[in-house]
Amino acid sequence: MAHIVIIGAGIGGMPAAYETRELLGREHRITVVSATDSFQFTPSNPWVAVGWRERTVVTMPIAPPLARKGIGFIAKAVTAIDAEANRLTLDGGESLDYDYLIITTGPKLGFDEVPGAGPNGGHTHSVCTVQHAEQFWADYQEFLKDPGPIVIGAMPGASCFGPAYEFTFIVDADLRKRKLRHRVPITFVTSEPYIGHMGLGGVGDSKSMLESELRGHDVKWVTNAKTTRVEEGKLFVSELDDLGQPRREHEIGFKLSMMLPAFKGVDPVAAVPGLCNPRGFVLIDEFQRSKAYRNIFSAGVCVAIPPVEVTPVATGAPKTGYMIETMVSAIAHNIADELAGRPATAKGTWNAICLADMGDTGAAFVALPQIPPRNVNWFKKGKWVHVAKVAYEKYFLSKMRSGNSEPIYEKYILKTLGVVRLVDK
Known part of the structure; x- marks a missing residue:
């Protein structure tokens, strides 16, 4: 039996828990550790800031949907990671051992x-x-x-x-x-x-x-x-x-x-020897695995991705929802394969797809791959983007409440934008 521990319960951590649970037998334990006891849909925050949404609409308790899927939950901050001993120290001094660690903490705000x-x-x-x-x-x-x-x-x-x-x-x-x-x-x-x-x-x-x-x-x-x-x-x-x-x-x-x-890496992650770059972002290989520790994986904003180009004032590369979704899915499949005695082969994508609301209209962009030159380099504006962003919010929150690991970008957004057909050509 393996114990998979996920640090972070955001847009990366919750889907990681659901998809890993879906792929692994119940003999394997999964535990999510988060400093807060509620999930928040971060893309809705601009609406909250002008009173278009209330907190209760864009947040939800973490524990109940995880419990229904047989996933443990600890509402405590991680204060230290002992990667050699495969052990976390939690706020209050409690320790938690793991066989696999998935880091989806998001960033520290600089x-x-x-x-x-x-x-x-x-x-x-x-x-x-x-x-x-x-x-x-x-x-x-x-x-x-x-x-x-x-x-x-x-x-x-x-x-x-x-x-x-x-x-x-x-x-x-x-x-x-x-x-x-x-x-x-x-x-x-x-x-x-x-x-x-x-x-x-x-x-x-x-x-x-x-x-x-x-x-x-x-x-x-x-x-x-x-x-x-x-x-x-x-x-x-x-x-x-x-x-x-x-x-x-x-x-x-x-x-x-x-x-x-x-953004920077969060302190307990950044402090692990050999795990991160100087900014505290986790260094990973093509399979989302730490370059220093084979049983540590990472996804989302907390991973190290080099800037697309050098700019006069420093800028970083964004990690969009589609990118995070594919990273999480790759991790779940790679851990499942390893536990079944197969080599890890699944890879995330660094493609960028984004829906940006603009009040009563919106803009959508697709960069495949994220770093130029690209196979797809597409940017469009229209009221349909605003509608799509609202629909995405409702669907993603529904997915988190129900414990559904369905990949929304692959099934809906890419097809809506017509990119799947474009890439196939």
Whole structure:
């Protein structure tokens, strides 16, 4: 009998638990360990931040659906990993042994890398967690009584740019509905070298399309933006040229700000000798296995993926839902194969597929593979994307509540976009 332990119960961890349970006999134990006792659907956080969703709609208790599938759950933080002894130390001193470890922790948010940044003691907000989104919503309600400038964007080293674009257009749409948009100048500040880069070197016509959308929504922008510090009501930015040299200094005033931070690996994972790169992301091979420890696998935002290209201000490569889904599936199949005496052969994909809401419309992009040159390089906009994003939210939450491991991207989104047929050609 093997004991498989999964650290993290998010968009990677919960599907990993369900699919591993589906593939393994009941003689094998599966335990999920999470610092929180509720699952949150992170892509909905921009909606929570403007009051379009409530926490109860986009979160759910973790323990009940896991229990129905015969999966154990421990609601405690992991404080240390002894990879040589195959043992975790949990908050409070309890230890937990494993035969296989799956790391799906997500990132540590690097607010500390920019003085004055972050929602806890700093001067900027975030939509990286539902708690952060609720903090923005609380301040936003006060802001609406006496509006002013808003700054939205991404800090140096950020890798998840989609939510910054989403949030810009969602805030714009919300303010227009309230007839307040004329009182709120919006500035988009990003470490990307150009609008629409998104950590991917651009996808299709993303640069011109997103520039056009920002102009059409009266949003100004600063690219190659190295945010150096934040003070109350002020964002200090060095705008670099293509050679990485300072071109212009900006002091951008704001009454409310949402700036996505750079990501790092969480502390107990980053502390394991030989497991991670200097940023704390897990180094894996093509089978999602640690390069240092054969019984440790990892998926999601916490794995190390090199940037698509060197940029004047540091940017990282995003990990989209489709990518995470395939990583998780590969891990489940590889562990099942090893336990059956077969070699690991399943591989995740580094293809990028994303649905980005824009308030009452949306943008979808497909990059196959993520790193250019690509077989598919596609970017489209339309109201159907907004509808698809809402449907995806409802379906994914339903899937988590029921314990369904069905791969939504393969079955629905790829076919909806017509990519399967395009790739087959």
